[in-house]
Amino acid sequence: MAAIEHCRLCAQPLFARPLLVQDDMPAAAQGLPTAEGLDADRGVRLALRQCGGCGLAQLDAEPVPYWRDVIRAAGISPEMRDFRLRQFRAWLDGHGLAGRKVLEVGCGRGEYLSLLAEAGADAHGVEHLEASVDACSAAGLSVERGFVDGPETRLAAGPFDGFMILNFLEHIPTAHLTLQGIAANLADGAVGMVEVPNFDMIVDKGLFAEFIPDHLFYFTEGTLRRLLEANGFEVLDCRAEWHDYVLSAIVRKRAPQDLSGLIGCEAALRASFDDFLGRFEPGRVAIWGAGHQALALISLMGIADRVRYVLDSAPFKQGRYTPATHLPIVAPERLLDGEVDAVIVLAASYSAEVVRQIQARHGERFAIARLDDNRLQTVSPEARPC
Known part of the structure; x- marks a missing residue:
């Protein structure tokens, strides 16, 4: 019987050293030899190996030929x-x-x-x-x-x-x-x-x-x-x-995981975006943040045509565009140009800090909203031009 070197069930390598080796063992538990077959009957070597991946102990030889057949030797007691x-x-x-x-x-x-x-x-x-x-x-x-x-x-x-x-x-x-x-x-x-x-x-x-x-x-x-x-x-x-x-x-x-809750969250957040963006003329709102969550939300919320640009303080992102939605990514100083009346802050764990920066530099010039607990929360409700 040819030895195997990989786990039959997960395909990862077996440990090289057997856990146990037994020689001259019966070749099968079924089909016992008759007197005429004794000369041909030979014992076999059993080597118990363990998978280094899933940990399963298994024999490294070929299965017996009748492995598909269930044979119970006697009726149940x-x-x-x-x-x-x-x-x-x-x-x-x-x-x-x-x-x-x-x-x-x-x-x-x-x-x-x-x-x-x-x-x-x-x-x-x-x-x-x-x-x-x-x-x-x-x-x-x-x-x-x-x-x-x-x-x-x-x-x-x-x-x-x-x-x-x-x-x-x-x-x-x-x-x-x-x-x-x-x-x-x-x-x-x-x-x-x-x-x-x-x-x-x-x-x-x-x-x-x-x-x-x-x-x-x-x-x-x-x-x-x-x-x-x-x-x-x-x-x-x-x-x-x-x-x-x-x-x-x-x-x-196992059933597929139920993500209906995520779909419901997306619908609720879209309504929140629509409510905030509806207060301003198209193109008079900026997004702050070009991280992966912000880029995904711009696409998922379908708001690119209502946004002027995306602000980000990372120089290596400035001068580039958002993938899929193609909004320009610009430096925070662009807010001084007066092109927008509101800023939606999508800076993940830095959002509170970014809100404070905007307020410290621009006072109440901009209406500000930030993502908080999967809802868009208005921080400064109205734009107040200086």
């Missing part, structure tokens, strides 16, 4: 059944998912999918292994054969209001793409349950025999959170479950 049923019901009730469409990714033969339906969900599954899909169909479960390869994957029963992927993500070499694909098949605001083996517990309890080629990734709470947050989800909760063997994360599909 009565204790596990009771735990899952209580867990699923609490999750469904806590997020308003009872009666709504919930997807299990990698549902196997439907062991958990049937419990999800019993707990009250409109349960659907996706599974790659044909025999497992047939078993689900025979049990009356809604299952699509396939695999969530990436964000381009579309499932027939989607979009879903919730999803779960239980002890499967650690098998998937392109787990980041699978998470993106899950997100692409979810309704807005959908929530999910993501569970993986708990690497923190493995380390804390010294469980050195827990490493198998089937599990490419070994997640701590931190690395699981980082993976989920980098691929379309907010993590609402993450905790150890089932005797600490499992990390269980509750996530929500």
Whole structure:
């Protein structure tokens, strides 16, 4: 098996020195050799490496050939059944998912999918292994054969209001793409349950025999959170479950940030500019300040045709023009020429100081307004010619 040198999920380099090396290990947890196959069976070397970027511990070898197929060796125990049923019901009730469409990714033969339906969900599954899909169909479960390869994957029963992927993500070499694909098949605001083996517990309890080629990734709470947050989800909760063997994360599909408040602020400020500029003839108002905020506001407020020029005390800006709006940038002494009756001060943290300078040099010659808390505040209400 060829070693890899970069993280499968974030592409940053792995630390050169392995965290752990185990030799002559079983080559796979499935497909045990028969008597006829013993001569061909060979142990393999497992090297656990860590990403220097995201911190994720991972095997540096190729995945087992059946990594898309969920194979549970035996039916779930009565204790596990009771735990899952209580867990699923609490999750469904806590997020308003009872009666709504919930997807299990990698549902196997439907062991958990049937419990999800019993707990009250409109349960659907996706599974790659044909025999497992047939078993689900025979049990009356809604299952699509396939695999969530990436964000381009579309499932027939989607979009879903919730999803779960239980002890499967650690098998998937392109787990980041699978998470993106899950997100692409979810309704807005959908929530999910993501569970993986708990690497923190493995380390804390010294469980050195827990490493198998089937599990490419070994997640701590931190690395699981980082993976989920980098691929379309907010993590609402993450905790150890089932005797600490499992990390269980509750996530929500990330929504675009709502910037309607900014749009409202822009509209309010535009009205404030219109009110002040409306008191003067077009071209009888100057702007003080050629910083990035002032330049943006001149454009966003649509006021260039009502402004004579822009004042700025920085010599390297004088003689130039404002980008996009093409107003001349001039020295503060230009105020002595009598071309304007008002000054709007847009000098950011220097605005109060600039107002004092104008008043000290020109008295009440100019009406003055300044930007304060995203509103244009009138400092001197009227121009009073000397």
